[in-house]
Amino acid sequence: MPEATRDDPAVRFCALCGAALLRQERQGALRPCCPACDHVHFFDPKVAAAAWIEEDGRLLLVRRAVMPQRGLWTIPGGYVDAWEDPASAVLRECAEELGVAVELTGLLDIVAGREHPRGAGFVIFYSARLCTRNLQPADDVDQVGWFGAHELPVLAFEATRSMTARWQAALGAQKPA
Ligand SMILES: [Zn+2]
CATH class of the missing domain: 2.20.70 (Ubiquitin Ligase Nedd4; Chain: W;)
Incomplete structure (x- = not known):
């Protein structure tokens, strides 16, 4: 069967x-x-790719201006188009949402699990850094902010929450007993 x-x-x-x-x-x-x-x-799964941009212990988050989860925060990213390299998709999404170029510095993880009917089957998380600093939120984003691991706003997606939970746990493990 x-x-x-x-x-x-x-x-x-x-x-x-x-x-x-x-x-x-x-x-x-x-x-x-x-x-x-x-x-x-x-x-076939829908694939999303996103940029984890961390500076001085703070993570760059964007506030969603569109449904689903409008008004909640996530990291820059979006769907990978058919025949598009996921790394190129992240660069494209960052240019659209942040108004600046970023450089990918590594591959962090792939988090599986579709969260809503039109959601991604898995999300590819890259580490990245900003090439310039004049952030201009646009496209499906209306605000950009930097947040420490223990001052995070309400996050839009479980895949991002699982990554930030790991980040918090790693920082906690570094603290002296
Ligand atoms: Zn047929």
Whole structure:
């Protein structure tokens, strides 16, 4: 028997020939299959990428000006377009949201877990630094701020919360007993 089925009922018609799709078992799961041309629809994850920019013990956060989670804070980033390098996506999103260029300095982690129906399947976190300092929030961001590990505002997404929790834990571990 297939494992627990994860489906999107909006996928109803074959992308190749337009016939109505049937759910049939293929490669261990029930998947939308085309009875006319045998095309199988595979659900792929949406990918997001984000920039962890830390200076003097403070983290750069942006306040979301759009839904979902408008008014809450997160780190600069966004969805990776199809055929786009995730590193390029972070540079693009930072230019859009912060109005400045950034330089990526490393790869921190990949955090999996879709948080809402149109959310990312996983988020790629890069460490980064600002190339210039004249921040100008724009695009889907209305404010930019620097926050210490223990003075964080309300964060928009669980993936970011898991990274900041790790940051807090690492700082706590550095304190003398
Ligand atoms: Zn078809």
